[in-house]
Amino acid sequence: MGEIVTIERMGFGPEAVAHLASGKAVFVEGGAPGDVLAIELTEEKHSFARARIVEVKEPAACRVAPTWAEPSSQGVAPWQHLVYETQLASKTDNVVAALSRTAGFGDERAAALVRPCLGSKRQWGYRNKIELGAAFDAAGMFQLGFHDEGCQDVVASATCPVAYKQIERAPKALRGALRFAQGADDLGIFRVGVRHSVRTHSTEVALWTTPAAFPRGHVANILKGSFKATSIVRVLADPGRARKIKGVEVLDGKGFWEEKLLGFTFRVAAPSFFQVNTAQAEKLIGEVIRGLGGEVGDEGPVGLDETLIADLYSGGGTFSIPLAAAGADVIAVESAGSSVRDLRRNADANGVDIEIIGGDAARELPELGELDALVVDPPRAGLADGVVESIAAACPERVAYVSCNPATWARDVARFEENGYKLLYAQPVDLFPQTYHVEVVSIFVQKNAK
Ligand SMILES: C[S@@+](CC[C@H](N)C(=O)[O-])C[C@H]1O[C@@H](n2cnc3c(N)ncnc32)[C@H](O)[C@@H]1O
Numbered sequence: 001m002g003e004i005v006t007i008e009r010m011g012f013g014p015e016a017v018a019h020l021a022s023g024k025a026v027f028v029e030g031g032a033p034g035d036v037l038a039i040e041l042t043e044e045k046h047s048f049a050r051a052r053i054v055e056v057k058e059p060a061a062c063r064v065a066p067t068w069a070e071p072s073s074q075g076v077a078p079w080q081h082l083v084y085e086t087q088l089a090s091k092t093d094n095v096v097a098a099l100s101r102t103a104g105f106g107d108e109r110a111a112a113l114v115r116p117c118l119g120s121k122r123q124w125g126y127r128n129k130i131e132l133g134a135a136f137d138a139a140g141m142f143q144l145g146f147h148d149e150g151c152q153d154v155v156a157s158a159t160c161p162v163a164y165k166q167i168e169r170a171p172k173a174l175r176g177a178l179r180f181a182q183g184a185d186d187l188g189i190f191r192v193g194v195r196h197s198v199r200t201h202s203t204e205v206a207l208w209t210t211p212a213a214f215p216r217g218h219v220a221n222i223l224k225g226s227f228k229a230t231s232i233v234r235v236l237a238d239p240g241r242a243r244k245i246k247g248v249e250v251l252d253g254k255g256f257w258e259e260k261l262l263g264f265t266f267r268v269a270a271p272s273f274f275q276v277n278t279a280q281a282e283k284l285i286g287e288v289i290r291g292l293g294g295e296v297g298d299e300g301p302v303g304l305d306e307t308l309i310a311d312l313y314s315g316g317g318t319f320s321i322p323l324a325a326a327g328a329d330v331i332a333v334e335s336a337g338s339s340v341r342d343l344r345r346n347a348d349a350n351g352v353d354i355e356i357i358g359g360d361a362a363r364e365l366p367e368l369g370e371l372d373a374l375v376v377d378p379p380r381a382g383l384a385d386g387v388v389e390s391i392a393a394a395c396p397e398r399v400a401y402v403s404c405n406p407a408t409w410a411r412d413v414a415r416f417e418e419n420g421y422k423l424l425y426a427q428p429v430d431l432f433p434q435t436y437h438v439e440v441v442s443i444f445v446q447k448n449a450k
Pocket residue numbers: 273274275312313314315316317318319333334335336339359360361362377378379404
C-alpha cells in the first residue's frame with residue numbers, strides 16, 4: 001500500500017529513515033533527509049518497515065544527481081545521492097546516536113563528546129583498493145563486479161569511480177582478460193583485488209582462487225597484456241566468509257604492494273588488511289598520536305619518548321610504526337600471519353624496533369604487564385568479551401580506540417566506563433565518502449587520573 005512520508009535522517013546503513021502515519025519507522029533506500037516521497041512497502045515487521053520510492057514528490061535540498069549510474073553503484077556508493085556536507089553531518093549524528101542510545105550517555109553528553117566528522121579531500125577517486133567478486137552467471141559467462149549488499153550475487157561492473165582514476169576501469173579490463181584467459185574453463189577465481197598507490201606507483205592484481213590446478217604463466221601473460229601492474233599474485237583460499245589462506249603464489253613482478261603513510265613505507269601482502277583511503281589514514285594516525293600525548297610535526301611523529309604502548313590488532317603497522325618513530329616502546333599484537341610478516345619487514349624497512357607478537361589480542365594482552373598507553377583497532381565485531389577488563393588490568397593512562405563500527409564501539413564504550421575509564425572525546429573520520437561507513441578515533445583516560 002502506498003503512503004506519503006517525509007525523510008527525517010539517514011540510518012546506520014544505506015537507507016534513510018521516516019515514520020509512517022501509524023508511527024512505525026520505515027527505512028527507505030535512496031531517500032534523503034527532507035525528501036517528501038510516495039513510497040511502497042516492501043517488508044513489514046512488528047516494529048519497522050522497509051519501502052521503495054515510487055515518486056519523489058518534493059526533493060530535499062541536500063539531494064544531488066548520482067555520479068555513478070551502474071546498478072552495482074547501489075552497493076558501493078549508497079549515499080551518492082546526498083551532497084557531501086549531508087553525508088558528513090549524518091555520520092557525525094550516527095556516532096552521537098550510538099553513544100547516546102547504545103552506550104547510554106544521553107543526547108546532551110553524547111553530542112558534547114563527539115567532534116564533527118573530518119571530511120575527505122577526495123570524495124570520488126579516493127580508494128587505493130577495489131575488491132571484486134567473480135563468478136560464472138546462469139548463462140555461463142564469467143562476471144566480475146560487486147557483491148550486492150548482504151548477498152553473494154555478483155553485480156557486473158565496468159568501472160569503480162570511488163577508486164583512484166588509475167584503476168577505476170580495472171573491472172572491465174580484468175573481466176575481459178580473465179574471460180580470454182579462462183576460455184571455456186572455470187579456473188576457480190572467486191575474487192579479484194586491485195591495489196594502487198599514487199605515491200609509489202605500485203599496482204597489484206590479486207586473483208583469489210580455490211587451490212586447484214592453475215595455468216600460472218598463461219594467465220599472467222594475458223593479464224600483463226591488458227592491465228599495467230607491478231605485481232600479479234594468486235591467493236589460494238576457500239571461498240566463503242572465514243577464508244583460510246592456503247598460500248600466495250607470485251605470477252609476475254614483485255609479489256607485494258607498496259604504499260606510503262606520513263613518509264613511512266609499507267609493503268603489504270595481498271591477503272593483509274590495509275586502510276583503503278591513504279590520505280584519511282594519515283588523519284587517523286595523527287588523531288591517535290595526538291590523543292596519546294604526542295604530535296605530528298614537519299619532521300614526522302614526535303613526543304612519545306619512554307612511553308610503553310601496546311598496539312592491538314596492529315595489522316602491518318599503520319599505527320605501530322609512527323608510534324615507534326615518535327619515540328614510544330611499542331608492542332604490536334596481530335593474529336593474521338601475512339600481516340605479522342608484513343609488520344616485521346615494515347619495521348626493519350623504516351628503521352624502528354617493535355616487539356611483535358603474532359597471536360590473538362585477547363589472549364596475549366594479559367601477558368603484557370603494565371602499560372603507559374594502548375591502541376586498539378579491532379575488526380567490525382569490536383572487542384571480544386573480557387578485553388576491556390584486561391585493558392583495565394594493564395592500567396594504561398590513555399587508550400586510543402579506533403573503530404569502523406559505531407554500534408560495537410558504543411557497546412565497548414559502556415564497558416570502558418564500567419571499568420574505570422572515561423571517554424574524553426570521539427573524532428569521526430570519513431574514510432569512505434559516498435557510503436554510510438565511518439571510522440571513529442576515541443580517546444579514554446583513567447577516571448581517577450589527576
Ligand atoms: C581493522 S584492521 C586494523 C589494522 C591496523 N591497525 C591498520 O590500521 O592498518 C584489524 C586487524 O586486526 C587483526 N585481527 C583480527 N582479529 C584479531 C585478533 N583476535 N587478535 C589480533 N588481531 C586480530 C586483523 O588481521 C587486522 O589486521
